[in-house]
Amino acid sequence: SQTIHQWPATLVQPVGSPLSLECTVEGTSNPNLYWYRQAAGRGLQLLFYSVGIGQISSEVPQNLSASRPQDRQFILSSKKLLLSDSGFYLCAWSSLAQQETQYFGPGTRLLVL
């Protein structure tokens, strides 16, 4: 069966510090991968998606970036965090056969102070 991991689970960072969040998927090959942010009362916002290694599409202009160095690894980064980057970050995957069905990881709660 497929599993998706995210770490860290919780992170408290000062404004201006760098960020690296990691997501890995097990039990599937060549998944589509997604990064979402969930802010309180604002629903899920798609940040990035990837259909293959090195292929990243950005949905929203911001100070975040994403990379996919391996088939089942997806990384969300920032060089300098802003207060507005606080939120709950979720990684998700979908298969090629059923791309509209996404499965989410446990999430990373980020607080920027």
Add this chain to the structure above:
Amino acid sequence: QKEVEQDPGPLSVPEGAIVSLNCTYSNSAFQYFMWYRQYSRKGPELLMYTYSSGNKEDGRFTAQVDKSSKYISLFIRDSQPSDSATYLCAMSARNRGSTLGRLYFGRGTQLTVWP
């Protein structure tokens, strides 16, 4: 107008009640409809998946899609305290040959079932 509208609640019901959760949408191209359940401080969990119009039942849960009205519903029968969570609707208009199943989410409805 947002593509997907969902009343955020909160909704509070007694144990054993029938719960009705709803979403409306504006894009007639949507053809895949999902319901996710999200417990506090956890990632969303896929609960129900429906293609096109009609009903789908899974245990105490029934998903309904009315494409003519652009309206979807999730019914929970014999609700339990363990059903207390936020329920998110999601939709997709993926076309054959597309490489991406982009989802459009509602904001979620917070449900509390009290014993």
